[in-house]
Amino acid sequence: MNYIVVDVERNSFNYETDKPSEIIEIGAVKLNQNGNVIDIFSALVKPSCPLSAFTKKxxxxxxxxxxxxxxFEKVYQDFIDFMGEQYVFVSWGKEDYRFFQADCTRQGLPLxxxxxxxxxxxxxxxxxxxxxxxxxxxxxxxxxGIEESGVSHRAFSDAENTAKIFVNLTGLFDVHSVKKPLRYAKKLYFVNGELNSSGKKKYTKIIKMVIKKTGNSHVTWKDFKTHAKWLEYKEDFQIDNLLEKYxxxxxxxYKGIAVHSTMQKHKVKSV
Known part of the structure; x- marks a missing residue:
């Protein structure tokens, strides 16, 4: 089975907007089971709206x-063909696959x-x-101690560097055997059934991240609870349905605290 090491770049916005954050570049390296490069993929994608200043910078x-x-539809099909049928999807973090999920959902394409x-x-x-x-x-x-390829925040360069890290780590241990240690929010962030100081900071930080990523300071609980950042926190800290109700x-x-904190930060920057 091959390993497909993937990175994507998106047209992202650091302000509130209705414009979609779309994939604008896909880069990938195909490795065989011995870690040898057998194929590469690199393609730019035309977005539906102009690039943001943040993205260009x-x-x-x-x-x-x-x-x-x-x-995207054309490049996506080429990328599907490139990957083949039997493969492990390798990435630096989980967001790259989520970006594909979002764009496929938006355009009605099978993921x-x-x-x-x-x-x-x-x-x-x-x-x-x-x-x-x-x-x-x-x-x-x-x-x-790996020699860096290309420039960061370009899809193929980041995919190539991720592939180098993957090969390096496979020489140190079985990469498939590494497991995430369990953490429990109840033990770390609660005292007598209430959020402690660390728990309050953590919750506020997650809300800030969701607001930043969505560009929506009016995000509702309904939207927040389905966002990748919250789902990741739930999984990482063993949040059950009862605790989620809290x-x-x-x-x-805490959204009010997050929004106020962000506004104050922007005021300081503008002074």
């Missing part, structure tokens, strides 16, 4: 570069289903660093 992708690029997923960021976190602090791709490349009860309170 982060990725250095310009309007001229995507204006004549194929549509591909890998035989297995492998989050190499988690493998590095728990297998090498023994930490819960999320490391950047660039820091992992430097720590492992978070729902105080959602508006």
């Amino acid at each position: 982060l990725t250095h992708i310009t309007e001229d570069m995507v204006s004549s690029a194929p549509s 591909f289903s890998p035989n297995m997923f492998l989050d190499i960021q988690e493998v590095y976190m728990y297998g090498v660093l023994k930490t819960f602090s999320t490391p950047s791709l660039a820091s992992a490349v430097e720590f492992l 978070y729902e009860k105080y959602f508006d309170k």
Whole structure:
């Protein structure tokens, strides 16, 4: 079975907007079971709306570069063909696959289903660093002494560097055996049935991240509870339905704190 190491870039917005955050570039490296590169994939995608200033600054992708690029539907089909039928989907974090989910849902396209997923960021976190602090791709490349390819925040360069990390780690241990240590919100973030100081900060931080990623400061609990960041927190900290009811009860309170904090931060920056 092959390993498809994938990275995507999106047209992201750091402000509230109805414009969709669409994939604008897909990069991938296909490895065989021995870790040898057997094929590569790199393609720009034409979005439905102009690139944001944030995206152009982060990725250095310009309007001229995507204006004549194929549509997502065309590039997506080429990418499906590239991956083949039997493969492990490897990425740095879980968001790349979620980006495909969002764009396929938006355009009514069937989502591909890998035989297995492998989050190499988690493998590095728990297998090498023994930490819960999320490391950047660039820091992992430097720590492992790997020669960096290309420039960061371009899909193929990031996919190639992720592939190098994957190969490096497979030489150290069985990457499939690394498991995320269990953590429990009830033990870490609650005292006598109420959120402690750390729990309040954590909840506020998650709400801030969702607001930033959605560009919607008016996000409701209904939308929040289905967002990837909250679902990830639930899974990581063993949040059951009963405990989730507590978070729902105080959602508006902590959303207000998150919004106020963000507004104050922006005021300081503008001074």
